[in-house]
Amino acid sequence: xxxxxxxxxxxxxxxxxxxxxxxxxxxxxxxxxxxxxxxxxxxxxxxxxxxxxxxxxxxxxxxxxxxxxxxxxxxxxxxxxxxxxxxxxxxxxxxxxxxxxxxxxxxxxxxxxxxxxxxxxxxxxxxxxxxxxxxxxxxxxxxxxxxxxxxxxxxxxxxxxxxxxxxxxxx
Numbered sequence: 001x002x003x004x005x006x007x008x009x010x011x012x013x014x015x016x017x018x019x020x021x022x023x024x025x026x027x028x029x030x031x032x033x034x035x036x037x038x039x040x041x042x043x044x045x046x047x048x049x050x051x052x053x054x055x056x057x058x059x060x061x062x063x064x065x066x067x068x069x070x071x072x073x074x075x076x077x078x079x080x081x082x083x084x085x086x087x088x089x090x091x092x093x094x095x096x097x098x099x100x101x102x103x104x105x106x107x108x109x110x111x112x113x114x115x116x117x118x119x120x121x122x123x124x125x126x127x128x129x130x131x132x133x134x135x136x137x138x139x140x141x142x143x144x145x146x147x148x149x150x151x152x153x154x155x156x157x158x159x160x161x162x163x164x165x166x167x168x169x170x171x
Contacts, residue, residue: 001043001071002036004057007133010126017055020121024162027171037067043074051112051169056119086117112169120158127152
């Protein structure tokens, strides 16, 4: 489910969230069914999908864009949950990872619904672009942007999350 687009410099290179996620999952582009809810593309029947990956988005749920309600209803039918910042796990969730930045960095509900509060689909270069594009906001939050850019590196462990999810869903 495509819920938004990445920054223009990355789109200009022909890359967006669904490309990185698909590559991270190891899925052939011909086997992916990307539905852009922001542009009003209809979602498939819940029973017709083996697994769902929701792309990143610059949108906030609190913006209450019209597509939010459509996506939320479909996700309720699919028994998948997500929140801007997960303050409390759903009652049936299992915590998988936490960090100093986020108490609920990763979790699962059942065998095939995973939630992560990071971007396993991002390469180091994509992350650097995000840091540059959000430089003012990051500085306002007290981050040292130059240090973030300097210290950014590839994270093979994160990409394993996508591959594991794909294997569990039978992709």
